[in-house]
Amino acid sequence: MSSRTWIALTAIGATFAVGPAACSQGGDAPGPTSASASSASSSASSTAGTGGTASSASASTGTSASASGTGGTGGSCKNLLPNETLEPAMLSNTGLYTDTAKKALAPYVKEFTPAFPLWSDGAEKHRWVYLPECGNVDTSAMDDWQLPVGTRIWKEFSLGGKRLETRMIHRYGPGAKDYLFTAYQWDAAESDAALQLNGVVNAGGTDHDIPDVDQCKHCHGPYPAKGGMPSRYLGFSALQLSHAGPGVTLSSLIADGKLSKPPAGDFTPPGTAVEKAALGYLHANCGNCHNDTNDGILVPAFNARLSVSDADVTKTGAYATMVNQKTTLFLGFGCNYRIAGQSVADSCAHLRMSQRGTDAMPNTKQMPPFASEVVDMTGLMALDAWIATLPAPM
Ligand code: HEC
Numbered sequence: 081m082s083s084r085t086w087i088a089l090t091a092i093g094a095t096f097a098v099g100p101a102a103c104s105q106g107g108d109a110p111g112p113t114s115a116s117a118s119s120a121s122s123s124a125s126s127t128a129g130t131g132g133t134a135s136s137a138s139a140s141t142g143t144s145a146s147a148s149g150t151g152g153t154g155g156s157c158k159n160l161l162p163n164e165t166l167e168p169a170m171l172s173n174t175g176l177y178t179d180t181a182k183k184a185l186a187p188y189v190k191e192f193t194p195a196f197p198l199w200s201d202g203a204e205k206h207r208w209v210y211l212p213e214c215g216n217v218d219t220s221a222m223d224d225w226q227l228p229v230g231t232r233i234w235k236e237f238s239l240g241g242k243r244l245e246t247r248m249i250h251r252y253g254p255g256a257k258d259y260l261f262t263a264y265q266w267d268a269a270e271s272d273a274a275l276q277l278n279g280v281v282n283a284g285g286t287d288h289d290i291p292d293v294d295q296c297k298h299c300h301g302p303y304p305a306k307g308g309m310p311s312r313y314l315g316f317s318a319l320q321l322s323h324a325g326p327g328v329t330l331s332s333l334i335a336d337g338k339l340s341k342p343p344a345g346d347f348t349p350p351g352t353a354v355e356k357a358a359l360g361y362l363h364a365n366c367g368n369c370h371n372d373t374n375d376g377i378l379v380p381a382f383n384a385r386l387s388v389s390d391a392d393v394t395k396t397g398a399y400a401t402m403v404n405q406k407t408t409l410f411l412g413f414g415c416n417y418r419i420a421g422q423s424v425a426d427s428c429a430h431l432r433m434s435q436r437g438t439d440a441m442p443n444t445k446q447m448p449p450f451a452s453e454v455v456d457m458t459g460l461m462a463l464d465a466w467i468a469t470l471p472a473p474m
């Protein structure tokens with residue numbers, strides 16, 4: 081059993097998990113707002129859990145409209161999905177589905193796909209977003225959007241057509257740490273999924289591991305735990321949504337008037353197809369930890385993230401801080417550079433991407449350091465193809 085204590089609280093016919101404030105989310109507890117918000121969450125979740133329609137959910141909204149802040153559509157605006165500050169015990173209470181067993185999506189959630197996905201050992205992934213009706217995405221930092229309070233994004237993992245896990249990141253408040261990170265494990269019949277905050281090894285008898293919620297923060301943040309970007313959301317960004325669909329894209333958000341400062345159009349990484357593929361791969365798979373924000377890992381100081389303003393391959397973070405740059409920490413393993421032009425063997429990025437451990441035997445050489453036990457051959461080939469085009473170190 082878990083080291084955290086969860087009390088099942090039954091309220092108006094629905095069950096909610098209530099974490100003691102001190103343990104909730106590793107110290108990022110919502111604090112004094114939780115009592116009032118928990119009543120909001122009760123009505124929200126019971127509505128979602130009983131298959132309520134969008135309009136009945138809207139009727140129960142109390143706190144969320146005012147909480148949404150950024151550029152709403154007026155004082156009378158009400159969000160369809162109420163805000164809450166506690167992790168619902170079941171996926172069916174999070175608002176993703178109106179009927180979880182039937183996989184009937186709520187009318188206010190929309191699917192999206194990032195241009196450059198994170199490798200998840202071949203798992204099939206689906207992602208859905210709920211953007212509050214009353215808030216806009218603050219795009220004043222185009223590389224690091226602030227999504228409106230009340231935003232929820234889910235990501236589902238399946239293997240061999242079987243759903244194993246659905247994750248959620250919910251922004252419940254305006255603060256830098258006001259995010260819930262949750263993971264739900266599907267039952268064998270795929271009728272619903274239950275909250276798992278301490279991770280599950282080999283979920284459903286597969287090799288898929290559900291990460292501990294503290295691991296989420298190594299990639300999604302927040303500071304001072306390090307890792308991630310201040311936006312917390314990694315695949316719902318200007319660069320990642322710059323593609324021709326399907327689902328929510330940068331252009332659909334512009335058309336729907338959801339961006340505070342809409343850009344003129346899509347952004348693309350600079351360079352040839354080979355350069356774009358490698359830069360995009362490093363951005364999505366490494367740049368969540370290796371970046372130059374306060375929330376990124378500062379040591380070793382390299383930045384694998386792309387910026388929407390990158391127009392020249394040699395000026396990208398990955399080129400400037402990795403290509404022909406000697407490693408500072410990873411020493412004595414036969415490679416000398418983070419990326420060495422013309423030499424896969426001298427490129428520690430290649431070596432570390434080729435290394436994997438298992439649950440029983442973790443491998444400290446592997447990159448990313450966790451959440452993968454299978455080498456991404458396509459990603460490795462994208463890196464190697466780029467290395468072949470780069471000048472050798474002087
Ligand atoms: C190894 C790094 C890593 C870990 C660990 C990780 N994530 Fe992510 N996650 C990412 C990246 C990168 C993306 C965007 C690319 C994608 O979706 O393929 C993402 C996407 C998501 C999304 C879709 C919204 C978004 O940010 O684009 C959700 C929801 C999510 N993760 C939740 C979680 C939760 C909850 C945990 C912990 C249980 C977790 N993640 C653990 C790296 C990670």
Ligand code: HEC
Binds near residue numbers: 379
């Ligand atoms: C979850 C966070 C995380 C992710 C994601 C991640 N790294 Fe790292 N990386 C670290 C940490 C922490 C260190 C320092 C400790 C170590 O070397 O193991 C590091 C160190 C390194 C180093 C050594 C740098 C030096 O100068 O010594 C290389 C090379 C590297 N990472 C490559 C990658 C690549 C390539 C990816 C993507 C495929 C990646 N990392 C993804 C956390 C991460």
